[in-house]
Amino acid sequence: MSFYSTLNDRQKSIIDFAKKEKTFQTGDVFPVIEKEFGVLRLTVVRDLSFLEKNNILEKHGKGRSISYNISRQYLTLEKIDVDKYFSRPFSDREAKSSFNEEIFYILNNGLFSEDEIERLEKINKKYINTSNKLTKDSPVILRKEWERLIIELSWKSSEIEGNTYTLLETEALIREMRFAKGKDRAEAQMILNHKKTLDFILANKDYFKIINPDKIIKIHELLTEKIDIKRDFRDHPVGITGTIYRPLPRKKAIEDAMKKLAESLVEVANPFVKSFIILVMIAYIHPFEDGNKRTSRIIANAVLHAHDKSMLSYRNVDSVEYKKAMLLFYEQNNVSYMKEIFIQQFEFAVENYFSSGV
Known part of the structure; x- marks a missing residue:
């Protein structure tokens, strides 16, 4: 999507965190973002809401049980460094081996x-x-x-x-x-x-x-x-x-x-x-x-x-x-x-x- 390139560094860090974790809650990602950017919890909550509304994150549950994961749509559209990806032998790439x-x-x-x-x-x-x-x-x-x-x-x-x-x-x-x-x-x-x-x-x-x-x-x-x-x-x-x-x-x-x-x-x-x-x-x-x-x-x-x-x-x-x-x-x-x-x-x-x- 065209707005991916306009994401701020804080939002990009949240995306990087989400790609490493299968699911996470606000309390999991906030300490990481607070340490890196020195922002309030409310700012991170707003970032999570923005990323969810734009189909970058998927949101599950309600109240204190709300969790997030990276969306399938984002992973489908995310720009990948092709040269870097194919610099590794195919047996070493973290690839899907069967039909999804x-x-x-x-x-x-x-x-x-x-x-x-x-x-x-x-x-x-x-x-x-x-x-x-x-x-x-x-x-x-x-x-x-x-x-x-x-x-x-x-x-x-x-x-x-x-x-x-x-x-x-x-x-x-x-x-x-x-x-x-x-x-x-x-x-x-x-x-x-x-x-x-x-x-x-x-x-x-x-x-x-x-x-x-x-x-x-x-x-x-x-x-x-x-x-x-x-x-x-x-x-x-x-x-x-x-x-x-x-x-x-x-x-x-x-x-x-x-x-x-x-x-x-x-x-x-x-x-x-x-x-x-x-x-x-x-x-x-x-x-x-x-x-x-x-x-x-x-x-x-x-x-x-x-x-x-x-x-x-x-x-x-x-x-x-x-x-x-x-x-x-x-x-x-x-x-x-x-x-x-x-x-x-x-x-x-x-x-x-x-x-x-x-």
Whole structure:
């Protein structure tokens, strides 16, 4: 949230105390704050009230039995020093090793602040204006801009998955069906599947206004066509490189989680938040044998497009940083770094597509 950076040192110390303690009362934290800042008990009480009202602390009980703990929402949004976090081997990081059932409680509009949503909407107005102008004045340029976005998204999304095609090789493949020399045909198929899937999304815009498990399976099928990957949800455990986190192991649990995800999305009004939740949660649930992250990226884009928001190509994101952002969510359920990437890439997309000659 935008006010986190405006917290005073005393309030930050209370937060640090709360992060170390599972639960605490005013009498536990007051001596610590009094010693450090020399303030009255009433001041600490007011600070606790402020932090509770702003969803940084959770309050329980009444009267003398009132206790506090750090809120799940704060831990989800708190900015983390990414370089410091990943400087330790994954076996040494204090990470969540299994699926967190409480994750669904934080999947709400509060993931983005009012300022962040206002910023994204303001940026999107440029996309609306420029794409509308091209639709009216130059449909040819509009079509070329969509081709460029599709090529660059197909390339980058595949690169994040380890695909070795360059951007120029991807362009030649999509435009001319020219296969790169010395490259595995499976890599070409991955890229072509992206192109086919994005064409489907553009041709079926309204289809993605509401997301359910069947639609997620449909997109995964398109993205993994002619690739040796099981189409349905998996029914066996799977590991993820570079983390101790292990997703849900069995199909029944996966089906339940995907159902809960769909139900959570119905309660989310804002398309940006809805898209972002899909981006992180499909990868987190990891319902398929393979292709989970690419499925999450493409469906997240489909939701944006369905609500007249610019799609993200991720063209200038570093693949390693993207993977770090996802690992941070897996291990800490923290969205701060992925949200930073999401907003940056949205700004990049609006500035770099559909604005030619406008």
